[in-house]
Amino acid sequence: MKILLSLLLFLPLGGSVINALLGRVLPRRVVETVACAAILGSLAAAVAVFARAWQSTYYFVILPWVQVGSFAANLSLYYNPVAALMTLMVTFVASLIHLYSAAFMREDRDYVRYFCYLNLFVFAMLVIVLADDLLFVFLGWEGVGFCSYALIGFWYDNPANADAGRKALIVTRIGDVGFGIAVALCFFLFHNLSITLINAQAATISPVLITILSLLLLWAAVGKSAQLPLTVWLPDAMAGPTPVSALIHAATMVTAGVLLLVRLFPVVSLSPLALMVIAGVGAVTTLYGAGAALGQRDIKRVLAYSTLSQVGYMILAVGAADIIGGMFHLFSHAFFKSLLFLGAGCVIQALHEEHDIFRMGNLRRLLPGVYWPFLLGALCLSAFPMIGGFFSKDRILLATYLQPGLGYKIFWLLGLIAAFLTPIYTMRMTFLAFKEQADGPAQADLKPFPRLMTWVLWPLAVLAVGDGFLNFPGGPGKDFLARFMAVVPGSRPDLGASTALEWTMGLGSGAIILAMMALAYYLYGRPGKAWAWPGGEGVLAWGFYLDYFYQQVLVKPYQALARIFWQDVDEAGLDRSFGGLAAGLLALSGGLGRWTTGRLSTYLAMLFLGLTLLVSALAVSWYLW
Amino acid sequence: MIVPNGHVLLLAVILFLLGAACAIARRNLLMILIGVEVMLNAASLAFIGAALKWRQLDGQVFVIFIFAVAAAEVAVGLALIVYSQRRTGALDADAYSRLKG
Numbered sequence: 001m002k003i004l005l006s007l008l009l010f011l012p013l014g015g016s017v018i019n020a021l022l023g024r025v026l027p028r029r030v031v032e033t034v035a036c037a038a039i040l041g042s043l044a045a046a047v048a049v050f051a052r053a054w055q056s057t058y059y060f061v062i063l064p065w066v067q068v069g070s071f072a073a074n075l076s077l078y079y080n081p082v083a084a085l086m087t088l089m090v091t092f093v094a095s096l097i098h099l100y101s102a103a104f105m106r107e108d109r110d111y112v113r114y115f116c117y118l119n120l121f122v123f124a125m126l127v128i129v130l131a132d133d134l135l136f137v138f139l140g141w142e143g144v145g146f147c148s149y150a151l152i153g154f155w156y157d158n159p160a161n162a163d164a165g166r167k168a169l170i171v172t173r174i175g176d177v178g179f180g181i182a183v184a185l186c187f188f189l190f191h192n193l194s195i196t197l198i199n200a201q202a203a204t205i206s207p208v209l210i211t212i213l214s215l216l217l218l219w220a221a222v223g224k225s226a227q228l229p230l231t232v233w234l235p236d237a238m239a240g241p242t243p244v245s246a247l248i249h250a251a252t253m254v255t256a257g258v259l260l261l262v263r264l265f266p267v268v269s270l271s272p273l274a275l276m277v278i279a280g281v282g283a284v285t286t287l288y289g290a291g292a293a294l295g296q297r298d299i300k301r302v303l304a305y306s307t308l309s310q311v312g313y314m315i316l317a318v319g320a321a322d323i324i325g326g327m328f329h330l331f332s333h334a335f336f337k338s339l340l341f342l343g344a345g346c347v348i349q350a351l352h353e354e355h356d357i358f359r360m361g362n363l364r365r366l367l368p369g370v371y372w373p374f375l376l377g378a379l380c381l382s383a384f385p386m387i388g389g390f391f392s393k394d395r396i397l398l399a400t401y402l403q404p405g406l407g408y409k410i411f412w413l414l415g416l417i418a419a420f421l422t423p424i425y426t427m428r429m430t431f432l433a434f435k436e437q438a439d440g441p442a443q444a445d446l447k448p449f450p451r452l453m454t455w456v457l458w459p460l461a462v463l464a465v466g467d468g469f470l471n472f473p474g475g476p477g478k479d480f481l482a483r484f485m486a487v488v489p490g491s492r493p494d495l496g497a498s499t500a501l502e503w504t505m506g507l508g509s510g511a512i513i514l515a516m517m518a519l520a521y522y523l524y525g526r527p528g529k530a531w532a533w534p535g536g537e538g539v540l541a542w543g544f545y546l547d548y549f550y551q552q553v554l555v556k557p558y559q560a561l562a563r564i565f566w567q568d569v570d571e572a573g574l575d576r577s578f579g580g581l582a583a584g585l586l587a588l589s590g591g592l593g594r595w596t597t598g599r600l601s602t603y604l605a606m607l608f609l610g611l612t613l614l615v616s617a618l619a620v621s622w623y624l625w
Numbered sequence: 626m627i628v629p630n631g632h633v634l635l636l637a638v639i640l641f642l643l644g645a646a647c648a649i650a651r652r653n654l655l656m657i658l659i660g661v662e663v664m665l666n667a668a669s670l671a672f673i674g675a676a677l678k679w680r681q682l683d684g685q686v687f688v689i690f691i692f693a694v695a696a697a698e699v700a701v702g703l704a705l706i707v708y709s710q711r712r713t714g715a716l717d718a719d720a721y722s723r724l725k726g
Contacts, residue, residue, distance in 0.1 A: 598719070599718075600657070600718040600721070601649045601650065601651075601719075604648055604649045608645055608649070
């Protein structure tokens, strides 16, 4: 087990190191093979570990890391059903994305850097999944942040891309501050940073401190998972290569925040207030993302805002004390979102970097190999009854509804509205991109791309459609996922809903979702001109001006302050005073330098003058005293 | 004691000033060296005068020392002058201004 787990974790790091050291001298094919083989090996290890461990948990220390006084941090791993599912999902999705990348980046010269970061990204995420020590988790947490920065700004020649990378780094850094404080607080409270130990001892701590700790963890999760109010980096993160977006949105990075809350759920669950706040953040973000996605024109930004929305559901699930629902949705989301992103990557590359869905069209005829998997992914995202995200979203909404208190009813309503908006924005994107358009692109306009890029869509499509059956409410594999995860502390396999309520909600939301899809077809799917928002798409397209607001309230004053410090304090104040001092000294030394004439006779004359003065003074003083 | 002490001192002062003037005003290194020699001899003269006045031999001993110093100085100084002349081709003191700031 130890060897398998270590292989699972360190193979991606090994691939990254090999490519970083030798990538320049190896041929391209070898670099790609090393990167893909590292992740595929990791996947194989994950499968082997899963098969051997099943529901059991493993804990072992790779090596002690820091030992100062009473403080100790170990490089330790902890394997449990949550980690099992996450490692399988992360390595599987990442393997497909790596294969896809080999084709997608075929014309890029910086493939070594790309694959190096991609492997490192997966490694950092696996650290977050597997590490038992919070400090070790923090290492992965920062590693994920760094890799996202490096990959979002991958095409750094364009300043906008580099800015997007910096934005991602800075905004997530705000969340990382929360994590840093949470780690320090954990050490203060528990004198240990092991997650298992913290979870076991959480009940002994006073409720106020637990609430503070939980809110700090939420703060950390909000930064990494791009929840309100730190959403702004995610839509801009679309500047990176499309497979990177798929990796960030599906397997790594944005789910890290949810995962952190899930892993520390026994702590979080002790504070009703914190749960309420978590649910609120999730619910509001869900609706925010869904609303903003309605107005986007860029296909990747639609998907980005939909990620905000879907990750909001996961956070909402944690807030509703249903981590199984959260993990379930994390799973479904990983499959259909990576599928949608990879499909969008095919579309974008085929149309010569065209991102605007209003300038697409005809793709159902032109790219059938992309259309069908993409459609399946879109249906899963829309929570089409009986497939994909339907069951997971349903479970989350049910769990929220069942929580006592008016607040949860409101959050449930917000989540429900967002769930009904989801089919509209999803199908809007799908219809606009793929339906027949008279003035759309033609066969001759398309740029060919390798078939591999469409092949990898199919495994994802099958899983996206089929993963609902992991937790199917009936039949032979009834509630498989819930039973599998039942051993995780804090999980509630059975929500305790009556069958009638379950069926009412399932059927009701299914019916409304179908109606919404019909509406989307009516608005966008019919042949001819698509419906447009009467007042323009301004508010929605700008993401409710959140970015603009931050720009005005935070960035502009900060820049003004920086300018004052730069121009008034530094340049006008410090630089000029030092400059004046230097100029004065220069003038003084210039004056003194004039004495140094270089003429021997002057020196001698001065010598005699001085001697005369000295002797005269001596003579005078001698006479006077 | 034929010559009064005051006269000796006066002569020494005149000689010293002449030597100093020569050392300051002349630009030829040789002439400067000669000026310095004159100043040294003026000082020697003052010592002799003082030794005579107080009837003590210390002044004369000092003069012998001064001779030794002057001889050494001339030996080193002339050698330097010859070397400088070879090096720069000039005996002009103002030409040696490479260390000027």
